[in-house]
Amino acid sequence: MRAIQEAVAAKGYYDADTAMVVTNRDYTAQAKVLARKNDVVLCDRERLISMLLKARASEAHSSHAGKAPTPASVAAGPVCVRCGAAVSESVRAYCLSNAERFGGAIYCFPHQRRIRPA
16 A cells, blocks of 8 residues: 555656556555555556566567467476577576576577577
């Protein structure tokens, strides 16, 4: 609730058209009512995940041929940060053990080949 109150105050102070509160959790019923009455957009965990997946899919579509991740594929296990393809635990472990090369990210085999060693 406090975050919504602060967003309302900031919206007025900065003469903003829109205010948004983002969380990786859920909102209480009271918070939803307060936000609705003050025209504050709420972005909860599900909406945040959806937005991130859409952004990743858009990025993958514009710069890489491949399958964008879905909520099911994300929940199923590790995925390539470039194309969203599911990768095995051994591929995940390889990428993480070579953090200097991959920057701590996980890549499928085709995308691993495109990354030059540092």
